[in-house]
Amino acid sequence: MSARIAGCVLLAALLVVPFVVRSEFWLSFWLLVLMFAFLGQAWNVLGGYAGQFSFGHALFFGGGAFGTAILQVRHGLNAYLAGAVAIALTALVGGVLGYLIFRYRLRGAYFALVTLAFAEVARVLIASFEYTGGGFGMLVPLAHGAANFQFSDRRIFYLIVWALVAGGCLIALWLEGSRFGAQLIALRENEDGAQALGVDLVRTKVLALMLSAAMAATVGVFYVQNFLFVDSHIAFGPAMSIEALLVTIIGGMGTIFGPLFGAVLLHAVGELAKQITGNAPGLNLVLYGVLLILALRFLPNGLAGILGRKPKPVRETADA
Amino acid sequence: MFSGLFLPAVLNGVALGAVYALTALGLTLIYGVLHIINFAHGSLLMLALYAAFFLYTLGGVDPYLAMLVLMPLFFAFGYVLQRFVVQPAWHGRDENVLLVTLGLAIVIDNLALWLWTSTTRSIDSRYAFEVIDLGVAFMPLAKAIAFFAALAFGALLWALMTFTDLGKAIRAVAREREGARLVGVRVEHIYAMTFGIGTAMVAAAACLLLPTFYVTPQVGYAFVLVAFTTVVLGGMGSFIGALLAGLLLGVIEALCGLYLGESLGQIGIFAMFILVVLFRPTGLFGARA
Numbered sequence: 001m002s003a004r005i006a007g008c009v010l011l012a013a014l015l016v017v018p019f020v021v022r023s024e025f026w027l028s029f030w031l032l033v034l035m036f037a038f039l040g041q042a043w044n045v046l047g048g049y050a051g052q053f054s055f056g057h058a059l060f061f062g063g064g065a066f067g068t069a070i071l072q073v074r075h076g077l078n079a080y081l082a083g084a085v086a087i088a089l090t091a092l093v094g095g096v097l098g099y100l101i102f103r104y105r106l107r108g109a110y111f112a113l114v115t116l117a118f119a120e121v122a123r124v125l126i127a128s129f130e131y132t133g134g135g136f137g138m139l140v141p142l143a144h145g146a147a148n149f150q151f152s153d154r155r156i157f158y159l160i161v162w163a164l165v166a167g168g169c170l171i172a173l174w175l176e177g178s179r180f181g182a183q184l185i186a187l188r189e190n191e192d193g194a195q196a197l198g199v200d201l202v203r204t205k206v207l208a209l210m211l212s213a214a215m216a217a218t219v220g221v222f223y224v225q226n227f228l229f230v231d232s233h234i235a236f237g238p239a240m241s242i243e244a245l246l247v248t249i250i251g252g253m254g255t256i257f258g259p260l261f262g263a264v265l266l267h268a269v270g271e272l273a274k275q276i277t278g279n280a281p282g283l284n285l286v287l288y289g290v291l292l293i294l295a296l297r298f299l300p301n302g303l304a305g306i307l308g309r310k311p312k313p314v315r316e317t318a319d320a
Numbered sequence: 321m322f323s324g325l326f327l328p329a330v331l332n333g334v335a336l337g338a339v340y341a342l343t344a345l346g347l348t349l350i351y352g353v354l355h356i357i358n359f360a361h362g363s364l365l366m367l368a369l370y371a372a373f374f375l376y377t378l379g380g381v382d383p384y385l386a387m388l389v390l391m392p393l394f395f396a397f398g399y400v401l402q403r404f405v406v407q408p409a410w411h412g413r414d415e416n417v418l419l420v421t422l423g424l425a426i427v428i429d430n431l432a433l434w435l436w437t438s439t440t441r442s443i444d445s446r447y448a449f450e451v452i453d454l455g456v457a458f459m460p461l462a463k464a465i466a467f468f469a470a471l472a473f474g475a476l477l478w479a480l481m482t483f484t485d486l487g488k489a490i491r492a493v494a495r496e497r498e499g500a501r502l503v504g505v506r507v508e509h510i511y512a513m514t515f516g517i518g519t520a521m522v523a524a525a526a527c528l529l530l531p532t533f534y535v536t537p538q539v540g541y542a543f544v545l546v547a548f549t550t551v552v553l554g555g556m557g558s559f560i561g562a563l564l565a566g567l568l569l570g571v572i573e574a575l576c577g578l579y580l581g582e583s584l585g586q587i588g589i590f591a592m593f594i595l596v597v598l599f600r601p602t603g604l605f606g607a608r609a
Contacts, residue, residue, distance in 0.1 A: 053415055053418070053419070055422075100598060101598070104598050104599070104601070106597060106598070106601070108414060108415060108418075109356075109357040109414065109415075109418050110597055110601065112357075112418060113357070113548055113552075113593070113597070114593070114594060114597045114598070116545070117545065117590045117593045117594050117597075118594065120545065120586075120590050121587055121590045121591065121594070124583065124584065124586050124587050124590070125584075125587070127583065128583050128584050238541065242422070242426065245419075249419065280434055281433055281434060281437075281438075282429075282430035282431070282432075282433035282434040282537075283430070283434050285426055285429075285430040285433075286426070286427050286430045286431050286434065288426060289423045289424070289425075289426030289427035289430065290423070290427060292419065292420075292422070292423035292426065293405065293409065293420055293423040293424065293427070296409040296416050296419055296420050296423065297408050297409040297420075300411060
């Protein structure tokens with residue numbers, strides 16, 4: 001149980017941050033960590049619980065980000081409505097793609113690569129049309145006020161994102177106790193076995209992908225509301241996809257607090273390296289890569305795995 | 321305009337495709353034997369391009385000659401990587417290998433970014449501007465060399481797999497791992513050898529590519545997707561398939577670039593990959609594994 005206790009303590013500590021941290025830089029830093037934690041949780045639903053490793057979650061992050069930016073800038077929609085529509089549309093896109101992908105029984109490396117290819121197609125397309133901002137990107141006009149979902153006080157926004165992360169943990173908790181979650185874990189452990197027991201593989205995986213896509217799109221929406229800018233490279237580039245899987249794998253796949261542990265550790269280490277080396281470009285990513293390799297070798301259950309309670313073992317097939 | 325640009329574009333595509341094929345040969349060999357996708361393949365290509373670049377600019381070594389140094393070097397590097405980094409993370413799960421090679425790619429790409437910055441570099445060798453007249457179109461000499469060398473390497477790899485004891489052992493491990501182990505094949509050694517050979521092919525591709533190409537730390541990522549597409553299109557594990565698919569993709573990319581413009585042209589490869597994976601995962605030329 002101690003991984004859960006540690007997770008709750010960490011979550012509580014993060015709630016205190018805006019009340020004690022005065023520096024704008026560190027508040028932004030922890031805000032970003034929380035966003036990535038929720039992005040990781042989105043990946044965790046599909047990758048950790050359902051065992052489908054996506055290499056292209058940037059597609060859904062970008063769908064939310066560009067969806068809300070386009071709806072606000074080009075069609076004058078209210079920020080809340082634009083965000084909600086963008087999230088719903090991205091979930092729908094996820095559903096259609098998921099149906100195509102899972103209907104043809106793509107899994108493992110094929111699933112990973114095809115999601116990556118979809119994200120790349122989106123990146124090139126978005127950068128090619130004037131309507132989507134072209135090579136420059138989209139700027140959402142500054143208009144502070146709760147009605148526009150923009151806050152001049154970053155602490156308010158921080159608390160909202162914190163609530164989102166807490167909600168993400170509740171989603172994971174629900175998965176661990178619900179019938180739907182049990183179906184996901186069953187098909188992760190053994191697809192044929194799950195099917196024999198009556199799990200509808202395509203339907204279950206598509207639903208997991210839609211939930212995951214909606215969650216990732218939510219991060220995209222919040223990202224745009226915070227930075228008021230997004231371009232195709234930030235949104236759909238491989239870095240975002242890697243971020244989503246990295247924090248989860250290092251923190252612990254298929255665990256409630258894994259993505260949060262991973263996001264906090266990874267970015268704390270990365271920021272520390274930046275401060276020490278004087279912001280050498282790429283060096284923090286080298287560290288991330290090394291941590292990923294080490295985690296795969298020594299920590300099959302991530303950070304959550306060392307924190308005591310043995311999580312349910314992920315599939316252990318002896319043969320390829 | 322059609323006839324004027326069409327043929328040169330196709331020829332350019334064929335030459336580029338030959339290098340794609342050569343890169344993909346290494347990847348398809350690794351897939352065919354280890355049944356894993358090596359995500360770091362493109363990053364290794366990038367590393368080899370830098371190695372050839374610095375050998376030329378600092379040591380004055382011709383890229384074609386550099387092959388003699390770089391192929392054994394990258395063979396050894398691949399062997400060590402497989403044996404001491406990839407294999408220990410396997411734990412019997414193929415997803416782990418995909419992720420650990422992704423980790424390698426992240427490390428290699430960003431080390432390159434840190435060491436050599438994102439500046440685009442290229443060499444101006446003396447034969448860069450030499451062209452040969454094919455009657456219907458002109459073709460840069462270096463591209464013609466790359467084309468024939470790629471075919472030669474493909475034949476060499478095929479001969480290695482068909483006629484040598486090592487090739488026999490590799491095929492045995494690919495077909496039946498435990499059976500091969502029982503008759504005395506050192507499976508872990510063969511895995512590492514295969515990874516090494518695949519990496520040596522990447523070094524060869526880099527040396528052939530450098531005279532007409534450029535190198536940046538991001539170049540590996542661009543290539544890795546193309547290489548996957550080639551491998552999937554050709555049928556996972558098939559050499560002939562990889563060769564033909566490489567040529568086909570080169571032509572597709574050249575024509576997409578010609579008719580859709582530089583930025584949209586990249587979509588051709590990704591679209592091809594998605595279509596093949598969804599509708600014909602055994603590839604155009606592959607048999608069911």
